[in-house]
Amino acid sequence: MSENGTTRKRDAAATKEALLAAATELFTTRGFDRTSVRDIAALAEVNQALVFRYFGSKEALLGAVVTAPGRALLAETPPGRLLATLVRETLAQEPGGASGNLLLLALSGPQDGGAAEVLEREVAEPLRAALTARTARPDAELRAELVCAWLLGLALTRHLRTDGQLAKADPETASTLVLDVVTTLLGAESESPTATDR
Amino acid sequence: MSENGTTRKRDAAATKEALLAAATELFTTRGFDRTSVRDIAALAEVNQALVFRYFGSKEALLGAVVTAPGRALLAETPPGRLLATLVRETLAQEPGGASGNLLLLALSGPQDGGAAEVLEREVAEPLRAALTARTARPDAELRAELVCAWLLGLALTRHLRTDGQLAKADPETASTLVLDVVTTLLGAESESPTATDR
DNA sequence: TACCGTTGTAACCAAGTGCTTACAACACTG
DNA sequence: CAGTGTTGTAAGCACTTGGTTACAACGGTA
Known part of the structure; x- marks a missing residue:
């Protein structure tokens, strides 16, 4: 159970997206090294182990964050x-x-x-x-x-x-x-x- | 005694400069966060505690590193x-x-x-x-x-x-x-x- | 109902961090 | 020589880091 005592809703896509959004926010404001996996997980209100389940590593998360807008711009x-x-x-x-x-x-x-x-x-x-x-x-x-x-x-x-x-x-x-x-x-x-x- | 068994020559100015040079090298190639005080001290062949004796903090060392060239260019x-x-x-x-x-x-x-x-x-x-x-x-x-x-x-x-x-x-x-x-x-x-x- | 893969959780680990401190070696001054 | 301030050293502290693991809760299926 999380800190509020309840177990989180099971929605892989949603937590993945929450993680991505939180990472984008923190990476861009504080930079990569000054942002810890725990910070990201906390902002996304998600357990920190899930970062590794869904993205493999912190570095890979950065890759995901940074790839998105480039592709979007070129596509549209x-x-x-x-x-x-x-x-x-x-x-x-x-x-x-x-x-x-x-x-x-x-x-x-x-x-x-x-x-x-x-x-x-x-x-x-x-x-x-x-x-x-x-x-x-x-x-x-x-x-x-x-x-x-x-x-x-x-x-x-x-x-x-x-x-x-x-x-x-x-x-x-x-x-x-x-x-x-x-x-x-x-x-x-x-x-x-x-x-x-x- | 240092790792080679001898005690270092006592020359505050020289070690300070060695520290500054090493920090410039490492900060510029690896970035601030990916460079540890121990790395800098090792490259300068100096005890890591001296960073704090001479510059006060790692952040202050960065300040010293970054201030120098700007002033030099403008001066000349x-x-x-x-x-x-x-x-x-x-x-x-x-x-x-x-x-x-x-x-x-x-x-x-x-x-x-x-x-x-x-x-x-x-x-x-x-x-x-x-x-x-x-x-x-x-x-x-x-x-x-x-x-x-x-x-x-x-x-x-x-x-x-x-x-x-x-x-x-x-x-x-x-x-x-x-x-x-x-x-x-x-x-x-x-x-x-x-x-x-x- | 029993089963099973998926999703979430907490505790943990080994390594590294900036920084402090107690102390030894030295170079001066009187 | 003794005394004193400076410079260098080793050990360690308190804490954070990325990453792992054993396990519990859940939802779909049969």
């Missing part, structure tokens, strides 16, 4: 709109919010087989491909990577500098500014640079 | 050259190297009073000031922050994507590309955009 966004969508969503995200935390979590995690790899495979790589395809320049790939780097920096800046200009500015204004420059960098093959990627 | 670079210097050094840093690790360490650390704050105060803030001063535009501050964000993204991309285009490309080519675009963004008040900030 057509490749042609990736750039504009990402720029707008990046600059519209709440400063200090969860998605920025998740990004940092992924980046500072283990390089191989970890969160960063998923992010690279599921988001960055398709994005670069889409950007590269837009231009005929010989150094298209480099330029695409420069743009991706900017996107990364923008996301982190918006997340970390909660009272900076980027956080205060109108998302649409900033997006336009960025997209203009990006268009220049990628080679303005379009006549209406502000409406690219549509 | 004239404000007018900050941008060009940073772009060039960022794009010339060895992929996967120490400075990128230090950056990630700072960003994922605690927000308040931690490494990120020092970095902001000692590097980012003066840089933004220098960039803002260059332009008469009303949204100069926003544009400066966009540039800083790019710099951050570039540093991280170069660090993390060790076999990406940015890592492979000629640093000077990439720098020129970036500086060109940045000059456009900040308003091309100069006649020779590639030689800005000199």
Whole structure:
């Protein structure tokens, strides 16, 4: 029996999801190492042994947490709109919010087989491909990577500098500014640079 | 006596520095939580209790580690050259190297009073000031922050994507590309955009 | 009803953590 | 020489960690 004296309802799917939600919350706010399996289980109101039953290990739980949003984003966004969508969503995200935390979590995690790899495979790589395809320049790939780097920096800046200009500015204004420059960098093959990627 | 049977030479300054060097090495490669005080002491070939004698706590050691390079860079670079210097050094840093690790360490650390704050105060803030001063535009501050964000993204991309285009490309080519675009963004008040900030 | 696989629980383990403390070895000063 | 403050050492404390295990409660089936 749990601390309240009753035995929990038997619902594997529900407890698995509760665990996943709690882990996402704690990993993104405190980081991986500063979050214990017991913390996660407590927040999910679940016995800590169940983490190992359902996910195998703490590390695997992290994998599950970090894989989900990447796949979701890629699944629901057509490749042609990736750039504009990402720029707008990046600059519209709440400063200090969860998605920025998740990004940092992924980046500072283990390089191989970890969160960063998923992010690279599921988001960055398709994005670069889409950007590269837009231009005929010989150094298209480099330029695409420069743009991706900017996107990364923008996301982190918006997340970390909660009272900076980027956080205060109108998302649409900033997006336009960025997209203009990006268009220049990628080679303005379009006549209406502000409406690219549509 | 230490493990080899002898007593260590008495040199407070030297052991303190050895500790600092070892901590920098381990913190940047493994991260803060995955590095134990005993690990640091072992690498420095010093008794672990000395960490607490000289730095007070593990957290304070991190502070010392992270404060040093920021102050050094700002001290030896004239404000007018900050941008060009940073772009060039960022794009010339060895992929996967120490400075990128230090950056990630700072960003994922605690927000308040931690490494990120020092970095902001000692590097980012003066840089933004220098960039803002260059332009008469009303949204100069926003544009400066966009540039800083790019710099951050570039540093991280170069660090993390060790076999990406940015890592492979000629640093000077990439720098020129970036500086060109940045000059456009900040308003091309100069006649020779590639030689800005000199 | 009896059975059995699934789900949940508590107690536990071995290893490691940051940090403290009592003490020994040394280098100075008088 | 004795006395004193500094530097280094070993042992240990109190606690947390990820992970395991033996077992109880349950729900479906036959």
